[in-house]
Amino acid sequence: MSQDSFIRRYVFSTDHKIIGIQYILTGFAMALVGAWLSVLIRLQLAWPLRLWPWLETLMPNGYLGGVMAPEFYVALVTMHGTIMVFFFISYVLVSGFGNYLVPLQIGARDMAFPFLNMLSYWIALLSALVMLASFLVEGGAAAAGWTAYPPLSAVASAMPGSGLGQSVWLLSMALFIASFTMSGLNIVATVFTLRAPGMSMWRLPLTIWSYFISAILGLLAFPPLTAAAIMLLFDRHLGTSFFLPGGMVVANQVLEHQGGSPLLWQHLFWFLGHPEVYVLILPALGIAADIMPVFTRKPLFGYRISVWSLIGVGVLSMIVWGHHMFVSGMSPFTGEYFSLATMLITIPMAVYGVNMMASLWGGTMRLTTPMLFALGALAFFGTGGFGGIFLGNATADMQLHDTYFVVGHFHLMIGGVTLLGTFAAVYFWFPKMFGRLMSPVLGRIHFWGTFAPFFTIFFAQHFLGLQGMPRRYYAFSTYEYLEGTQSQNVIITVVVLVLVAVQFVFAFNFVWSLLRGATASENPWEATTLEWTVASPPPHGNFGDAAPDVHRWAYEYSAEGQSSDYAPQTVTSSDVPVTA
Amino acid sequence: MTEIDASVTTPLAMGRTDVRSTREDRRRREQTQLGLWMFLGTVTMLFAAFTSAYLVRRGSIDWQSIVLPAALWVNTAALAASSVTLEGSRWAGRSGRVGPARLGMAATIVLGAGFFVGQVGVWQTLAAQGVFVPTSPHASFFYVLTGVHLVHLLVGLVLLVNALRSLAARGAGAIERAWDGPAATAATFWHFFGGVWLYLFFLLSSF
Numbered sequence: 121m122s123q124d125s126f127i128r129r130y131v132f133s134t135d136h137k138i139i140g141i142q143y144i145l146t147g148f149a150m151a152l153v154g155a156w157l158s159v160l161i162r163l164q165l166a167w168p169l170r171l172w173p174w175l176e177t178l179m180p181n182g183y184l185g186g187v188m189a190p191e192f193y194v195a196l197v198t199m200h201g202t203i204m205v206f207f208f209i210s211y212v213l214v215s216g217f218g219n220y221l222v223p224l225q226i227g228a229r230d231m232a233f234p235f236l237n238m239l240s241y242w243i244a245l246l247s248a249l250v251m252l253a254s255f256l257v258e259g260g261a262a263a264a265g266w267t268a269y270p271p272l273s274a275v276a277s278a279m280p281g282s283g284l285g286q287s288v289w290l291l292s293m294a295l296f297i298a299s300f301t302m303s304g305l306n307i308v309a310t311v312f313t314l315r316a317p318g319m320s321m322w323r324l325p326l327t328i329w330s331y332f333i334s335a336i337l338g339l340l341a342f343p344p345l346t347a348a349a350i351m352l353l354f355d356r357h358l359g360t361s362f363f364l365p366g367g368m369v370v371a372n373q374v375l376e377h378q379g380g381s382p383l384l385w386q387h388l389f390w391f392l393g394h395p396e397v398y399v400l401i402l403p404a405l406g407i408a409a410d411i412m413p414v415f416t417r418k419p420l421f422g423y424r425i426s427v428w429s430l431i432g433v434g435v436l437s438m439i440v441w442g443h444h445m446f447v448s449g450m451s452p453f454t455g456e457y458f459s460l461a462t463m464l465i466t467i468p469m470a471v472y473g474v475n476m477m478a479s480l481w482g483g484t485m486r487l488t489t490p491m492l493f494a495l496g497a498l499a500f501f502g503t504g505g506f507g508g509i510f511l512g513n514a515t516a517d518m519q520l521h522d523t524y525f526v527v528g529h530f531h532l533m534i535g536g537v538t539l540l541g542t543f544a545a546v547y548f549w550f551p552k553m554f555g556r557l558m559s560p561v562l563g564r565i566h567f568w569g570t571f572a573p574f575f576t577i578f579f580a581q582h583f584l585g586l587q588g589m590p591r592r593y594y595a596f597s598t599y600e601y602l603e604g605t606q607s608q609n610v611i612i613t614v615v616v617l618v619l620v621a622v623q624f625v626f627a628f629n630f631v632w633s634l635l636r637g638a639t640a641s642e643n644p645w646e647a648t649t650l651e652w653t654v655a656s657p658p659p660h661g662n663f664g665d666a667a668p669d670v671h672r673w674a675y676e677y678s679a680e681g682q683s684s685d686y687a688p689q690t691v692t693s694s695d696v697p698v699t700a
Numbered sequence: 701m702t703e704i705d706a707s708v709t710t711p712l713a714m715g716r717t718d719v720r721s722t723r724e725d726r727r728r729r730e731q732t733q734l735g736l737w738m739f740l741g742t743v744t745m746l747f748a749a750f751t752s753a754y755l756v757r758r759g760s761i762d763w764q765s766i767v768l769p770a771a772l773w774v775n776t777a778a779l780a781a782s783s784v785t786l787e788g789s790r791w792a793g794r795s796g797r798v799g800p801a802r803l804g805m806a807a808t809i810v811l812g813a814g815f816f817v818g819q820v821g822v823w824q825t826l827a828a829q830g831v832f833v834p835t836s837p838h839a840s841f842f843y844v845l846t847g848v849h850l851v852h853l854l855v856g857l858v859l860l861v862n863a864l865r866s867l868a869a870r871g872a873g874a875i876e877r878a879w880d881g882p883a884a885t886a887a888t889f890w891h892f893f894g895g896v897w898l899y900l901f902f903l904l905s906s907f
Contacts, residue, residue, distance in 0.1 A: 232731050301742060
């Protein structure tokens with residue numbers, strides 16, 4: 121009886137599909153908050169020191185006297201970064217679609233540890249709520265940046281956000297890491313142990329490979345941040361000096377700390393931080409690459425090379441973290457090493473990108489909404505990756521570090537590729553998740569209203585950076601050399617408002633299609649992977665009693681001499697010859 | 701196909717449901733062990749990060765080594781002994797002797813709890829000497845590393861109690877199958893953190 125109750129099925133469910141959808145909805149709710157924070161940031165940058173009486177009524181602490189408080193600005197920057205990286209992209213793209221897709225695409229009934237999976241979601245939700253609550257504590261939310269560099273993050277009296285806000289931030293991150301670790305363990309164990317008969321590793325769709333590698337990276341990279349966070353808590357509350365050097369003066373008082381190293385935090389943080397960007401971007405690339413063959417009706421180009429590229433990127437991503445620290449007084453020889461390692465990573469990434477482009481070559485392209493978003497992700501990947509070549513070189517980075525060039529670069533990559541990849545995934549799998557089709561017209565409006573503004577904003581920011589505009593500054597009105605950037609900032613802010621407004625088209629399309637969309641068939645895109653061989657939405661347990669038998673790879677399109685132009689992975693070799 | 705695999709390793713006398721449940725059991729055990737080892741992999745990264753922080757921090761001029769209390773050797777001996785009794789208990793369990801298996805498991809829990817109490821005692825000794833968490837970087841690391849280790853060991857104790865409970869709940873006939881799951885998990889976990897302690901003791905006393 122309890123099996124069928126509403127709460128058991130849709131709230132405290134151990135079904136990976138429900139948990140995936142829960143993650144996705146939670147992540148989108150957090151994205152609304154993150155987007156709202158970015159609007160506030162942009163209003164300040166376009167019209168610094170302007171009076172906003174209506175914002176004061178809304179947020180009296182942030183807008184004392186109607187003008188944005190500088191402390192509030194840094195808290196906004198911190199929380200925008202934290203929420204978008206950890207609570208939007210991680211939840212929707214990694215945990216959300218990861219949960220939904222991994223069992224379905226490998227032919228399993230559920231994840232390896234369903235209960236752990238449910239626990240992971242509820243801890244994740246708690247973590248998000250704790251993070252939001254930090255806006256309400258005394259002194260406001262954390263303000264030391266999403267990287268939480270000491271001393272700002274370590275000395276409670278350093279600034280208002282360094283007090284309770286930073287403690288709450290650390291608590292939320294601890295919960296997040298616990299939840300993300302559970303989720304990662306589950307994905308790796310599921311791929312290892314629950315593949316359907318015939319589903320060898322070399323028949324896994326790239327999507328699954330990307331989740332698999334991303335989960336392993338997360339498992340290896342997060343513990344050093346945990347260690348660092350424990351030491352930071354000791355520095356904050358128990359008077360130790362892991363990260364705090366001697367002779368620091370805060371509020372006219374010399375602190376008792378001595379001998380610690382703020383750079384130690386930076387190393388530990390970026391040992392996580394760099395792999396983390398690959399944890400986020402790899403699934404987007406896997407999904408984009410998998411969507412392309414469906415809408416070009418030809419096999420993916422260079423499947424095995426792409427898998428090896430993903431593995432290579434995963435390995436290299438663990439040894440390049442120092443490129444975030446070129447200006448930290450690092451030895452030039454160390455800098456040279458990190459530059460070289462970073463340049464190396466462009467090789468597998470470029471191979472992967474070229475394989476995606478080659479997959480398009482000569483295909484009969486169908487520009488559906490998911491395809492548009494997948495192509496957009498590829499475009500951002502190319503442009504953003506180009507900026508990375510500049511930043512990866514220590515010599516160029518000395519100039520560009522902490523300018524808007526960096527902001528533009530990482531927004532195109534970890535913001536843009538992942539955002540477009542996420543939308544591609546939503547439009548592509550929405551019919552499977554809810555059994556209904558989304559409106560293609562609204563989808564097109566959403567795509568162009570997202571792609572063009574996003575590119576305008578962040579491509580332009582590269583040039584702000586080249587003009588020397590530093591990031592994290594509250595106002596630029598006192599810098600003569602930056603006077604010329606003012607009008608550019610106004611344009612960017614206007615475009616941001618357009619970008620945010622267009623997202624409501626997506627929200628409307630999502631809700632409207634959920635209620636009124638046309639009914640989707642089992643396989644509306646005529647795709648080959650296993651999830652399209654079951655009903656939309658798939659029943660509890662996905663495949664019924666018998667696991668599906670897999671006979672081929674996931675990219676059997678337009679095989680010669682066949683009546684149908686595609687063969688799902690379950691079609692036997694006697695029916696359609698197996699090409700891989 | 702997997703069906704045939706399972707029947708090869710199971711006695712022919714078993715019914716179909718038995719075959720399926722044995723196969724299911726084995727898969728569950730493999731999954732648990734795999735998940736556990738991945739978790740231990742993340743723990744390894746955790747202590748690797750602490751180690752590198754330790755070595756970096758050690759290079760600073762204010763580093764002063766503290767004298768570690770001799771009681772740590774007693775604690776270490778207790779923890780080592782607990783690993784021995786744990787294996788003894790598993791050995792007895794595998795050969796179907798419930799009594800000695802229970803006794804060994806209980807001894808493991810007592811020794812493990814002894815280690816826990818002993819470590820807290822070491823903290824008290826240090827505090828009585830005026831060595832507190834912020835006293836020196838070496839002291840800070842000592843408290844942090846032993847603390848993080850003890851938190852994990854608490855989880856290990858829970859797993860040991862779980863193994864003892866499952867042992868007590870099953871009759872002698874079913875001992876082998878009931879035995880393997882919880883006890884194997886507890887043993888992997890416990891020995892691993894025994895090893896972690898030996899490593900931490902070496903790090904804290906030698907560097």
